[in-house]
Amino acid sequence: MGAIMSAPMLLSYLARQAEAAPRTVGSSKILVLVQLSGGNDGLNTVIPYTDPAYLKLRPAIGIKPDAVLKLNDKIGLNPNMGPFQDLHKAGKLAIIQGVGYPNPNRSHFRSIEIWQTAEPVKVKETGWIGRYLDLANSGKSTADNIFPAINVDPILPKTLSAQKVVVPSISDIKNFTFKADPRYEADRALRLETFNNIYQNYPAVKANSHPYVEELRRVGLDTTEASRSIAKMVADYKSDVKYPNNGFGRGLQFISQLIAGGVNCGIYNITLGGFDTHTNEQRGHENLFRTLCQGIQAFQSDLENHNLDKDVIVMTFSEFGRRVAENGGRGTDHGAAAPMFVIGSSVKGGIIGDQPSLTDLDDGDLKYKIDFRSVYATILDKWLHADSKSILLDKYDQLPLFA
């Protein structure tokens, strides 16, 4: 959308949009990113319940062995993660243990940025998925490219920050339409046309100023175009699956609706917040894990019912795990390495890597075993069929995430 279009060009462009073919089953791969904001405590998520150090370091908030949902004779899941135990049994859940990066940063804001940009050393403006999108969409016409990715949150995360493509954020389909006085539809159409004509050609007036005008213009155009084409595609979605009745559940259902509607989009992003459990962690986790696991299980079932499950995987990540020892408030402070989950019918279920030692620590924190960029590289190369080296700027070990 960088080029300026004249009005006749715009009209033909919109006409092409209306005819853009929907995505067909099996034609491409879809990645759903679930950001767990706040820094999820990995040790009370995937629990090393037989390690005596675990309950010793966590006398108040440690989960007792009989309550743990056991996955094998060493590790198990938090008692509120029943649906993930089922997914594990069905071979649709991969757990990657001890994921982190060198010299971990314990600031929420810097560490999430590191995860989003895949660059631990210096601040980078583009996200790892943003760089993938720039490469994957180069040479494609904008008409085929209106949804390079969809962010199902009000704020666009740096993960999706790209240089060449605009990623729309849509969290509420009802309000996502260009409104005007409902009594005069012709006037609404004229306003919308005027809006588009203005936005097609809106150069900054003063040179050396207006740093935001061009970006506003691009996002603005994307806003009306996305709303136009999306409303049509999601109209026929039907589902009997019950999602958790909260923002995260509705967001996942919306993603499922978009996929089932044939929206041509390969990347979705959604966030679940509240993982900064400095106090009363067990109570906080109870709600969080129910929402997370029931939501993802519903999403998986919904996709299976629509025969789309083989095309989609879900990956969870968080800015950091937490300190091994609990604090005085029945919670945990900011730490380092933690497990990640990858879910889907095409995923090779199981446990990848070993639980880092609870006693050989780095300043009170777990030492990471698997670099998070190995997970990204595997997904980029094996799932999205991209070239991870040109996106992550280095080669990382591949993990056995897919059969």
Next chain:
Amino acid sequence: MYLQNNTFRKNGLGNFGELLLNVSKDPAMIVWLDNQQNTKNKPNENYAREVMELFTMGIGNYTEKDVKEAARAFTGWMAPNGFYFNRKQHDTQDKTFLGQTGNFGGEDIIKILVARPETANFISRKLICFYCLDNPDQKYIERIAEVFSNSKQDLRATLEAIFKSPEFRSDKAYHAKIKSPAEYVIGTLKSLQVDKLDGDLPAVMARMGQNLFEPPNVKGWDGGMSWIATDTLMERFNFAARIATQKFDAKEGYINPVVLANQFDAKNAQDMVDHFLDRLVDKDVPANARKQLLAYVAAAAPPTGTQSSNVTAKLDAKALEGKMRGLLHLIMTLPTYQLS
């Protein structure tokens, strides 16, 4: 949160050290950043980290050891019902913090932090970014930071230096910031003389990405392009449509397009477009935008059915009203209208 807001209003133009101390002892901060759980035997690092990262020096200017030592100094700061220092839970051993050693309490940590040159830079940068422009250059920041330090962290003097700086009046700072949702919504109501405040305005701002009194995290809103995504922008467009469309009734205090037009003696399409571009966006729009708006106002279209492409033809009252509403809506959707 109400008390905290009062603290900000009371100390906002005073001394930064006092502001920081008062905010640190404010129950909202103590509860939200878990200092109630920060005890002698089990320190909680939450506030110790954020006070350095977000409120004073910024990231990269302290070590993990400093975080732990500062946490010990803040032990015992609680707020069961207003601020309370729980002596029994305070760690009275020596702490070594940013190279200084002593039996520090929370007040000492704040004093040390306030006097740091990194804090002068960090706060000056924040104030410049809020009031003037994003991404200021280092020299400008340092000039303001010098005022901050020389005035013993006086915020009024620091702000005065920003407002009097040549940068503040430069082209570079002109329409160089994106309005926050609160600025967009409240600014619109003020400039269009809307007196009636609907009860759901906070919810509207929340959908635009700013839920007042409920920032997404302790860092607050990032501002800049983070306000602008397709759905938050659509919210802005639709708020503009709603304000422009709502029924007018002088007694109810909603906008009355005819009254507004009469204030400017706007009789035809050209008057209307030029007056309102001036009033709402300081005429800061490219020629094409003006041309398109003129075409819209002059076009024969419902609701008026007026047949005229003459932009200087006199509009009758009904046409004036219908087109004014559409025009106001469209001006408020312009890229420039998102800027301050």
